[in-house]
Amino acid sequence: MAERMSDNMTDQVVRARLRDTTINSSNDTKNGVVEDEAVLPRGRRRYPELLLGLLLVVGGALGGVLVFQRSSDRVVVVGAARELTRGTVLTRSDVIAVEVGALPVGAVTSASDASTLLGKRLLVDIPAGIPIAPNVVTDQQLLGASEALIPLALTHSAVPSGLTRGDLARVVISFPNQGVDAPAPEVLADTVEVFDIDISDDFGDVARVTVRANSDIAIDIARADRVQLIKVAGR
Numbered sequence: 001m002a003e004r005m006s007d008n009m010t011d012q013v014v015r016a017r018l019r020d021t022t023i024n025s026s027n028d029t030k031n032g033v034v035e036d037e038a039v040l041p042r043g044r045r046r047y048p049e050l051l052l053g054l055l056l057v058v059g060g061a062l063g064g065v066l067v068f069q070r071s072s073d074r075v076v077v078v079g080a081a082r083e084l085t086r087g088t089v090l091t092r093s094d095v096i097a098v099e100v101g102a103l104p105v106g107a108v109t110s111a112s113d114a115s116t117l118l119g120k121r122l123l124v125d126i127p128a129g130i131p132i133a134p135n136v137v138t139d140q141q142l143l144g145a146s147e148a149l150i151p152l153a154l155t156h157s158a159v160p161s162g163l164t165r166g167d168l169a170r171v172v173i174s175f176p177n178q179g180v181d182a183p184a185p186e187v188l189a190d191t192v193e194v195f196d197i198d199i200s201d202d203f204g205d206v207a208r209v210t211v212r213a214n215s216d217i218a219i220d221i222a223r224a225d226r227v228q229l230i231k232v233a234g235r
Contacts (some may be wrong), residue, residue: 074099077108078117080126087142088122090132098131109134139166140195140212148215149195151208158228159199159207167194168232171217173224190214191232 079098088094095118097111108131109117120137143149163169169192174185192213199207209229221227 073102075102075108076111077103077131078111078114079129079131082128084122084126086122086125090117090120090122090137092118095132096129098129100131103131106135107131107133143212146215147212148218149210149212150192150218150221151210152221152227152229153203154207154209154227154229155205156199156207158226159197159209160229160231163194163197163199163209163229163231165194165197168192169194169211169229170232171211171213171221172228172230173220174226174228175224177225186220187230188217188220190217192217192229 076097076099078095081094081096084090084094095114100108116134117132117137120139121142122132122136123138124136126132126136160169171188171192172185173188175182190213192211194209195212196210197207198209211229
């Protein structure tokens with residue numbers, strides 16, 4: 001009798017454990033399904049975000065490549081073949097082709113325009129290999145030891161028609177305000193070169209002319225009551 005009761009109790013315990021195990025497994029399965037169902041929609045909602053992020057990364061990379069390509073553009077310009085000093089008259093042996101990055105217009109001279117620099121004089125020192133800009137050369141000669149740039153304020157009638165930079169002229173001085181005893185008008189012996197001229201109406205009836213001449217002429221011009229220019233044939 002005692003053995004039968006013991007067997008019954010053992011059977012009940014085993015059955016209870018099996019029932020608990022079945023219930024737990026069922027609950028775990030249900031919970032797993034619920035969790036999967038809760039997780040799957042979230043995964044689906046992330047796909048457009050991931051795709052958009054990927055497109056942004058690829059687009060940024062392509063943009064960086066384009067910027068690099070633009071920044072790496074190179075142009076060939078005129079540079080100094082060696083160290084050139086101020087006053088050098090440029091010849092073919094003084095210039096070389098130099099490859100540089102893109103620079104603003106006017107900062108360099110294109111290799112195709114190299115001939116425009118030949119025969120011109122440097123206004124500054126240029127180290128070897130440095131590009132030569134158009135504004136550092138001039139076709140004007142440097143001032144000599146006895147030369148000067150003399151500014152003149154003349155009436156428009158005292159300036160020959162068509163007078164321009166680089167022209168040669170003679171200077172006529174007169175003293176009309178000194179009465180009958182005034183010296184006769186005098187044509188100065190030395191020829192002057194027109195360095196700069198402005199005959200616009202910005203200064204009224206005054207034309208501004210700067211001449212390059214022997215510095216002694218400045219004394220004669222300063223003592224005159226009136227100054228007039230006469231254009232002469234070029235050299």
